[in-house]
Amino acid sequence: MKLQDTLELYVKAAVKALFQSELESVEFQATRKEFAGDITVVVFPMLRVVKGNPAVIGEQIGQYLEDNVDLVKGYNVVKGFLNVEIEGSYYVDFFNTIKDQNTYGFIEDKDDKAVMVEYSSPNTNKPLHLGHVRNVLLGYSVAEILKASGKNVYKTQIINDRGIHICKSMLAWQRFGNGETPKSTELKGDKLVGNYYVEFDKAYKKEITELVSQGQSEEEAKKNTPILLEAQEMLRQWEAGDKDVVALWEKMNGWVYDGFEETYKAIGVDFDKYYYESQTYLLGKEFIAEGLKTGVFEQDPDGSVWCDLTKDGLDRKIVLRADGTAVYMTQDIGTAIQRIKDYPDVGGMVYTVGNEQDYHFKVLFLILQKLGFDWAKNLYHLSYGMVDLPSGKMKSREGTVVDADDLIQEMADTAEDISKELGKLDDYSEDEKKVLYKTIGLGALKYYILKVDPKKRILFDPKESIDFQGNTGPFIQYTYARIQSILRKSNLNDDVLLSTATALSINFDEVSLHEKEKQLIKQLEQFPEVIQNAAEQHSPALVANYTYDLVKDFNSFYQNVSILGADSEHEKVFRVALSKSVGQTIKNAFSVLGIDVPERM
RNA sequence: GGUGGCAUAGCUCAGCUGGAUAGAGCACCUGCCUUCUAAGCAGGCGGUCCUAGGUUCGAAUCCUAGUGCCAUCACCA
Structure with missing residues (x-):
């Protein structure tokens, strides 16, 4: 039994013997360095039950402990604080019980229910930066801490591998790349792809300037540049399964994964399972249809599907666009469900994601609860603060990121x-x-x-x-x-x-x-x-x-x-x-x- | 504007479910290498715990209001 628990029993016994009163609990704290003693009983809370001068009460309890408890070597009272001195042998005995434990502090018998910890979850168009480093370190460490506390843990991430951002890199590489590869340039794959993302942005800005000089407003120009239109066309081709586009996408994402892997290895973190958005973004739709039947969601005349959370103090949240395509929320619903299907022993999940997404996760967890999943109450958003530079936020396009x-x-x-x-x-x-x-x-x-x-x-x-x-x-x-x-x-x-x-x-x-x-x-x-x-x-x-x-x-x-x-x-x-x-x-x-x-x- | 987060020494941060004179490190100043590694130890300087109320024996900690900074409130992710 812990020292504190043992003492609590004796203090209760003391109060009963001395004052014929029952204490519900006893408040302890470590004795401050300037006083003699090892552990301190705070007398003030007892005044509710025992009337009197706290210093006198402390004195009486202290005397009782010294007389009746072998562990207690002595005591002193300062105001309402009873400082108790413990026999040195207690500490030596305690030390003897732990000195040969190599896993001291860790619980080895694991709970039946496992926890899945998600972290990293990068986009595939640029290298990892300091912000990702915080994410990765936090997620990995929390996963290890949960293991040490007696949980089985799966580490995972969701890789944001589809969408307009990767098409931009692909297009720029096609145009300006001259067939460059990580091998030919001796660049890490994520760095190479990231460079083309920057190249795209340069060309894009140049085209905007041209259009503006031809008389378009800046707002118009931003939407009408040929290079952006072409990237959007590429995304449509990708979604339609165009062979060449998909092949290019696979090739360039492959480069990025190799680059990421190298960085993860250098940092010393690992994952048990990878999820790819390109493979899960359709999954959520099924459950949207299901939820529509059960009344969790509602459909607007234009066909878009929403979840009304106004009764929970939040807003209406879209879960499916009018054209039937998935949004971020749709895919996160699908991914969560998929994970539990893959790992039925998982009873909860931890999402390591920056605090800019606090609202998103509040909504996500609520929707999953409304859909009736029992594990939805065990979801935790490990929300962390941004890493800022003295100059402000890190911006990859402005080259202010710390790689x-x-x-x-x-x-x-x-x-x-x-x-x-x-x-x-x-x-x-x-x-x-x-x-x-x-x-x-x-x-x-x-x-x-x-x-x-x-x-x-x-x-x-x-x-x-x-x-x-x-x-x-x-x-x-x-x-x-x-x-x-x-x-x-x-x-x-x-x-x-x-x-x-x-x-x-x-x-x-x-x-x-x-x-x-x-x-x-x-x-x-x-x-x-x-x-x-x-x-x-x-x-x-x-x-x-x-x-x-x-x-x-x-x-x-x-x-x-x-x-x-x-x-x-x-x-x-x-x-x-x-x-x-x-x-x-x-x-x-x-x-x-x-x-x-x-x-x- | 609505919502959420943060605010402690010159700087970076602790401060557990409310408890004693608010603690560390860096920086600055003083000592300590002929003895187990000086990336260290011992000590000094340094505070309106954002502000104002409230709760109570007791508030940096809890509540309310305000101020400042950040985030969020998209058929983006």
């Missing part, structure tokens, strides 16, 4: 510069160094993005490079590397670590627990709860900030207490074992953030 591949490379380069300056790795091979630079660079980037609350926007200044000191990924990685160094130098194998730490608890009087050691164990004790909270709140930031606190405590311990130079063998082994556990916890925490930890740095 994902470039960014990853720059982070590794910075890691390399710093590492070389510090010069601690002279005996590493070039290959080993390269891997390490990437680990550190990515660690910096991922931590930088994941440590902020998803719903808040991020301001990213490319000129001010991401820090490697303080509350950063590399700082935490560095601490991990230090711990590994100690483990190597201690020459203690696991058997010794296990047995001697146990011996310490038996002979506890010999050695008292150092403040810094106790603090570390308290911090370790929090980890499983942090994972559960992070899963409930879909927030990797909670894990990131926890890890930082843990690491700060460790570094303080490390600098103030000699580990390998401890006075007794007992102490030394205990401290090494404690360090090892902290290292394992860092590793576990970082694994759900998708960040690797190095043996040295």
Whole structure:
């Protein structure tokens, strides 16, 4: 049983014995550093049941606990706060129960119902940028956190592979491409296709200028440029299944997928299943027809189909155009249903999509509920803030985007510069160094993005490079590397670590627990709860900030207490074992953030 | 205009279901490498928690109103 739960029973018993009153619950908080004690009982809420001076009541309860509870070593009362000191042996005993768990903090028995997490979901006409990076890191991490919290998880995305945007790239490539391929240009496929998307835009703008000089209004010109009309014609041909257009579409999308795959690999994320809009956009229609029969939807005289959500405080939402073609909503309805068909064990889904689409998902979830799907109540929009530059929004057409591949490379380069300056790795091979630079660079980037609350926007200044000191990924990685160094130098194998730490608890009087050691164990004790909270709140930031606190405590311990130079063998082994556990916890925490930890740095 | 989100130190961010004198990092200043990796540690400076009301023993946290920024309100996605 958790310390808090145990104490709660005793505090209730104390109140019953002393004041003949029943408490419903007891409020605890961690004791602030400036006071003696380990855990604090807040007396104020009891005043509803027990009348009197809170300080006096605290005093009486404290005395009762000291007299009746072995765990309680002492107490003090400050105003209405009862600070309880816990026997050091409690912490040593607790540590003994976790020190050999490699999966500490994770729940291994999985729920029957799985969760599907969607993230990334890019368009196929341009490379991934910093905005996608946030999406991908968040989605991956939340998926891993959910796994760690005891869920089976499927990672997926929906690839927006059809529509006018890809036709624009296709057309530009046809016109200006001279048969270029990723191979012939040595460009990543997504970059090559993205270039033609830009080419299209250039030609388009030029044609607008021409038409305007011929007397058309700008508005007219935008609709009438030959190149746009041709792109629209291409889309019609695609929808009609024109062989040549489809072949070109397949070829160019193939290039993009290869490029994306490379980027995902570089970032270190993966997917269990891909969905393509081109394959699912028709599926929703069936259910629109179904919903029309059951009255969920209504048809206007022009043939368009709507869902009336005014009673739910929202608007009327179109789900099918007058010409019978699908809109975004149609396809999302179809995709959701398809996913449950494919994976019947899925009981809920998480959509990692920017907060600009909050309204869309509110509507989508509501419609799915109205259609009567029981899983529809377990849909969650993991809505996150935009990543903005000091100059404002990123705009691909204006060339202000921060490219994902470039960014990853720059982070590794910075890691390399710093590492070389510090010069601690002279005996590493070039290959080993390269891997390490990437680990550190990515660690910096991922931590930088994941440590902020998803719903808040991020301001990213490319000129001010991401820090490697303080509350950063590399700082935490560095601490991990230090711990590994100690483990190597201690020459203690696991058997010794296990047995001697146990011996310490038996002979506890010999050695008292150092403040810094106790603090570390308290911090370790929090980890499983942090994972559960992070899963409930879909927030990797909670894990990131926890890890930082843990690491700060460790570094303080490390600098103030000699580990390998401890006075007794007992102490030394205990401290090494404690360090090892902290290292394992860092590793576990970082694994759900998708960040690797190095043996040295 | 309707709806939703955000607002905490010069900058970037924490602050769990309301609890003690609001915490970190960066930057700036002071110390600490002959002892386990100084990407570190110990300390200092720095706050009208956007504003005004309200709820209560107690509010950065909850409620109301206002201000500012962002998003959204398409037969776009």
